[in-house]
Amino acid sequence: MSEMRTQLVETATALLADGTATIEAFAEAGFGQLLTPEAEGGFGGDWGDAAEVLRLVGFHQPRLDVAALIVGDGQLDCALATTALVGGALQRALELAIDHANTRVQFGKPLGKQQAVQQSLALMAEEVAAVAVAAQAAAKARDAGDAAFEIGCAKLRANRAAGIGGAIAHQVHGAIGFTQDYPLHHYTAKLVEWRSAYGNDAYWAEQVGTFALSLGGAGLWTEITRRSDAL
């Protein structure tokens, strides 16, 4: 991690530590200028930094609208920001589910000892991993310029992961995860919203599909590799 990112992560983590961070506190700490170049008085951070900060927001306090503060209101940039938020909220829902599975005893043993539960949580972890990688890869492409393709792929993948992962988190928690008191809904409710925000499954599937078809069968691979080699 770069020095810049370490510093941003520490600041964001400190702000988010007790779950009562405000958007004003983020603004005061300068997060509105995260992506503004240093020459213009900003932090000079990159999109990888922004994605990491938003992942933390998704993980700790997903209802806080830090994304608008950092990335503004462009649809593509908001789609990228949402992908990062999904990654964080899914990670938190997974950790809650693992804790629950390791402590809740049924049939004389923790749920997490049941193979069926283990297999479900493994699937969820795979979805979490896919979103984390997709968000960072799309952020890297965004730093280099045109990233419409990468952001489309990443948001499309995040939409699917949010659906699969949210469902598994609730299933593993049983009724306990279904109350106002238990924190799971803070994350899964936002996951539900974010699946529709800045392009749902059908929207991005058509965008990405139209682009892929315009390239032709062999051309798709040529384009995917050309784009990543240029980073």
Place this chain on the structure above:
Amino acid sequence: MQGFAIHAFDPPGDSVALRAEIRAFLAEHQPKGSAASRANCWQVADPEFSRALGKAGWLGFTWPTQYGGHGRHLLERYIVVEELLAAGAPVAAHWIGDRQTGPLILRYGTEEQRERYLPAMARGESFACIGLSEPGAGSDLASVRTSARRTREGWRINGQKVWTSGAHHAHTMLALVRTQEGSERNAGLSQLLVDLDTPGITIRPIIDLAGVHHFNEVFFDDVLVPEGALVGAEGNGWAQVTAELAIERSGPERYLSSHALLVALIDHLGPNADPAARALVGRATADLWTLRQMSMSVTAKLAHGEDPVVEAAIVKDLGNAYEQELPRAVQDAIALDLLDGSELSNVLHLLLLTSPSFSLRGGTKEILRGIAARGLGLR
């Protein structure tokens, strides 16, 4: 909890030039064939093509030059390998040796073993196969019973391996055997390099459900191999195999093995496809792009000298799922007569039949998810 660590894929040198070089090689040397012949291409053996690759310097790419390798970076090899797979080149003959047996010999083997095996593998003249599964040891690999006893003349091997891909064109098997009498589970196991022309070895074909011969069963009847056949430390076989499986599971073949289907689908549909078909291609493309990023991240972790056991299991499981869902999704969305002889129907039909094996070979999805669950700290 052990998550999926993201590593940056930053190969040294000029990736664009390297990619252009391997593409030029493929344009000249890849056999012309149908989409179906390019599907599942790392199970398609063409020794002549493998020799051409070796001659042009594409095999043993990362191995030291003193052993006939080319001293390139692991991430440069990744670029070469993904190009071979995306093109659907018939890479099976050299695949196992180049991917895992060679690197294992390099890591654990003796100087004599390195000199004996690696240069021939890098020339594309010596092929290897994997000796893990047995009739009683499938997913439960620690049940391996094939035994090797130390004698004055060397190791005496008795037992049987099964589902051995490519044994009929391989020269050497790296076999996991029980070297300690009475040992159980993952203790007392070792790896031996067994030349397949050694007396006492019988290789019998097993024809798969699509009529293809790539599996075999391999019998060992009092097979005597020299003491120098032992790879690594006696009794360290399990740890070595675990490292070998991380290499085996992490590569791009776990999501690119049937790329020929996506290519044929896009060419079949053309740019004016209906919205449902466009969405199908879009979803597949997003999966492909994400899996490639994940696979590159795992390879970058390997390049840092770490064993990405959990990450490799995750990428293989997701890659297998993608390669199994795509044929079904294409069948759902596109009205086709599977027997009409068209490029798309042929490759689709083949993959509908063979893709169930993708989540069996190299570790079932249940085993992979078990590995992922352990990484999550589920107790």
